Amino acid sequence: MxxxxxxxxxxxxxxxxxxxxxxxxxxxxxxxxxxxxxxxxxxxxxxxxxxxxxxxxxxxxxxxxxxxxxxxxxxxxxxxxxxxxxxxxxxxxxxxxxxxxxxxxAGRKRGIASVAVSAWNTKPQAADAGGYVPVDYAGDPFPLFGDAVSPW
Structure with missing residues (x-):
């Protein structure tokens, strides 16, 4: 070939x-x-x-x-x-x-990429959720970051 x-x-x-x-x-x-x-x-x-x-x-x-x-x-x-x-x-x-x-x-690109990760069988939070992740139990989302405005 x-x-x-x-x-x-x-x-x-x-x-x-x-x-x-x-x-x-x-x-x-x-x-x-x-x-x-x-x-x-x-x-x-x-x-x-x-x-x-x-x-x-x-x-x-x-x-x-x-x-x-x-x-x-x-x-x-x-x-x-x-x-x-x-x-x-x-x-x-x-x-x-x-x-x-x-x-x-070929459609391959080198470099670093960011990938959204979420728990299995959950829906992504709305954009205004501000640093919270869903939880398995019925309750409030868990705060991933301390501040909804700045994640650091």
């Missing part, structure tokens, strides 16, 4: 692929698609968002440009160094921003 085709990947590269590179490119597309499904979710191929395809193509093309994971290139007295690759050098990978995009496309 690949979210992009080999022809689409060829369109992003500035050279023609030989037979060995075609084999590697096909595997890179499969790997990038598997990662996209892992970080996002498993979309059906024909209904995956366009951005998923774009990210898969970006990742596979990035790998094909540097399959050995070199972080430095030197020619004579000129040196070129890639500092953003890190431990992912030589692999198909997504950047942090790309992973965040895949998570958002």
């Amino acid at each position: 690949a979210y992009a085709t080999l022809d689409e990947l060829k369109g992003r590269l500035d050279w023609s692929l030989d037979a060995e590179e075609l084999r590697i490119a096909s595997a890179a597309l499969d790997d990038a698609s598997d990662l996209a499904a892992t970080y996002g979710r498993e979309w059906p191929e024909d209904t995956a968002p366009r951005l998923v395809k774009t990210l898969v193509l970006k990742s596979a093309a990035r790998y094909l440009r540097n399959p050995n994971g070199y972080v430095q290139s030197r020619a004579g007295d000129e040196t070129l160094q890639w500092s953003d690759i890190g431990r992912d050098a030589g692999t198909v990978y997504f950047t942090r921003e790309e992973i965040r995009l895949l998570e958002e496309l």
Whole structure:
């Protein structure tokens, strides 16, 4: 299951692929698609968002440009160094921003959220209840906070 085709990947590269590179490119597309499904979710191929395809193509093309994971290139007295690759050098990978995009496309958001909690089989109190929680017995609600205006 690949979210992009080999022809689409060829369109992003500035050279023609030989037979060995075609084999590697096909595997890179499969790997990038598997990662996209892992970080996002498993979309059906024909209904995956366009951005998923774009990210898969970006990742596979990035790998094909540097399959050995070199972080430095030197020619004579000129040196070129890639500092953003890190431990992912030589692999198909997504950047942090790309992973965040895949998570958002899948409907997953990172972070802290607050969740309303109430006792089993009770109704939430009205908004003006001001810091009280319901009780199991027939009586007044229990004060959760000391002050209805400020909970602290």
